[in-house]
Amino acid sequence: MKFSTRTTYGLRALIKLSEKFGKNNVSLASISRDEHISLKYLEQIFSSLKKANLVKSEKGATGGYSLVKKPEEITIFEIIEILEKDMNLFRCIDQHGKVNCNFKCNCGATKVLINVQRAINDTLKGMSLKDLI
Amino acid sequence: MKFSTRTTYGLRALIKLSEKFGKNNVSLASISRDEHISLKYLEQIFSSLKKANLVKSEKGATGGYSLVKKPEEITIFEIIEILEKDMNLFRCIDQHGKVNCNFKCNCGATKVLINVQRAINDTLKGMSLKDLI
DNA sequence: AAAATACCTACTGTTTTAGTTGGTATTTAA
């Protein structure tokens, strides 16, 4: 199990934005330089974040991205849900812990997996960008 | 992010063993039938579990696998650590939360990621097989 | 002797990941 680089880079970039919240825009070029992340890849990542309405953007020479909400209002769960393509931790269970099995077997084990999924979700929902700066 | 089928199947199989703890062996053939999991794949999974000394085995017609420890002494973290090939959730950080960056950049963001890693680890260490039956 | 089990090693098709490539559109500053 590993978080994708999308998520990892996204988290790191959003921390930059948190630090500048209420002040400057942050350009992807500057993040790319500071964090050694491909600019083009950052663009893709921020495309997702913008679609999900977590960040807003301005074009032009003084442009860049900024957070739409306060850092303390953005949970780590929320970010991961946007950037990680597949948050179904286990087969037979959807993101919200509902059984969805191909075999319709409804074996008891799914209850276990649901508990693990929920425990991790709750942990991530309890952490915000603010907590982490 | 998704747990591999190795881990998912392994967890489901270990629940079977927990139910029979102190009683019968459980054969992989029976798990394969009940849970619709490839027998050959289960063999690989149990090879890892045995090497890690989580289960023991007996050959022959009445053979099969059984837990070495009580279900309440086996944490979900422990199982996942054995079966999941890569438990480094993020780049630049090892399993135990130590910074290990290719760029030697030691950027502040790693502290964030360490916190996420630790929170998830602690959650999984707090759950045992017993809790889940 | 037959059946059931564990055990071992190598291989393989598919999917996912982690980007790259090559552009266009908008805004600011010289």
Next chain:
DNA sequence: TTAAATACCAACTAAAACAGTAGGTATTTT
């Protein structure tokens, strides 16, 4: 008004990881 800096968009691709399969051998019970 031109150049530079930014965001924005779509398609492609090499490499890695995943999820098994294949083909056996060894041991124990019935």
